Amino acid sequence: MPVFYFTLYRNRGVLHYSKHLRRLGLMAALVFGAMVAIGLPDRIESPRPLAAALDLFSNLAYILFLIALFRQADAEPSSGTSVSRPLRVAAKVVVIVDGLWVAYNAVQFPAHLQTGAWQSTRTLLNQVCLFIGPYIVYRAVIRNGKPKPD
Numbered sequence: 001m002p003v004f005y006f007t008l009y010r011n012r013g014v015l016h017y018s019k020h021l022r023r024l025g026l027m028a029a030l031v032f033g034a035m036v037a038i039g040l041p042d043r044i045e046s047p048r049p050l051a052a053a054l055d056l057f058s059n060l061a062y063i064l065f066l067i068a069l070f071r072q073a074d075a076e077p078s079s080g081t082s083v084s085r086p087l088r089v090a091a092k093v094v095v096i097v098d099g100l101w102v103a104y105n106a107v108q109f110p111a112h113l114q115t116g117a118w119q120s121t122r123t124l125l126n127q128v129c130l131f132i133g134p135y136i137v138y139r140a141v142i143r144n145g146k147p148k149p150d
Helices: 002-010 019-044 049-070 085-113 117-143
Strands: none
Touching (some): 002 117, 019 049, 085 117
């Protein structure tokens, strides 16, 4: 994931996100924000306050990332827009790996319901929300067309 975010940061091309994908980002931010808020009492009482604080800040940064995707202006991709090859590769790899991880968690979900329904549901929702950001970027990369040489 860090490589994906670094390549997104280093990308000089402009990504255009469709309206329905931007709304998906907002919904993921709301759900993920609710999950973070629900888990906040556990973090406050954590025996490792530094780790809990860093985890909370990383979750808040991801929520802001999803909100930033939602706030992108409506525009169609222009022919002069280029997306870097590293971003195309990183986005594809992250979507495939995270997609497989979410699928694995979804398959394991019924088996874990017997031991703890709330924890299993929370884990699955968190994984889906963490998948949505890279998925939106991946779809924008595909939408913008072929890469130009770096």
